[in-house]
Amino acid sequence: MRSTSHNAQLLAVFPWLSVVTSEEWVKAQPTVRKYEANSRIFQREEAASYGMFLLSGTARISRIAEDGDEAVISLLTPGEVCGLFVLSGLSSRDYPGTITAESEVEALFVAKDSFLGWLHTYAEVRSAVFGGLLDGLLRISEQYGQRSESLDARLTKALLRMSSERKLLLNVTHHELAVEIGSSREVVSRALRRYRQQGWIETGRGWIRMMRRDELEAQLGD
Secondary structure (H helix, E strand, O other), X not given: OEEXXXXXXXXHHOHHHHXXXXXHXXXXXXXXXXEOOOOEEEOHHHHOOEEEEEEEOOEEEEEEOOOOOEEEEEEEOOOOOOHHHHHHHHXXXXXXXXXXXXXOEEEEEEEHHHHHHHHHHOHHHHHHHHXXXXXXXXXXXXXXXXXXXXXXXXXXXXXXXXXXXXXXXXOOOHHHHHHHHOOEHHHHHHHHHHHXXXXXXXXXXXXXXEOOHHHXXXXXXX
């Protein structure tokens, strides 16, 4: 962990933080932490005291069900703010999710009260944060619009869309596919296992090879 200031790297990712005064910045006690892939980086305990900004890498925002299944809500990329954190903070409710590193990441942490204060004080901060929330809600609405289709149909369309007759190897994780089609990693993994047993695909850690695109296309024609 290290302290941070208004440096060029930070402002390149979050330019709207430039409006925060030096005094308020120091009061927020900003620190940067590094995490390895698959590390848990933010959950209810951290959200009670801190706000988090992703500086580099990619992370997934999930909810863990009572049976232990992980439902991926969305991916978080540098420059974005987690909508669950903002809305839970403004409503004084517990943070309902968890954030896990998909790759090596750097994350900026600031005092939660300071961040919520910036939202009230600075129009630039409100515009950036709530504009991002609107974009996220629009993406979610598109996902729900797709859910009238069966999971197999959504998964098959995603695989066909990502591939072609000349591009058969896909560098994609089960989590990324789950986010793409609005499902959970466990459900997607089970479906991919069935596809593999049918001989339609081959899979490995972080990749999927299309073996029978024609068979997948035929499933959509049924």
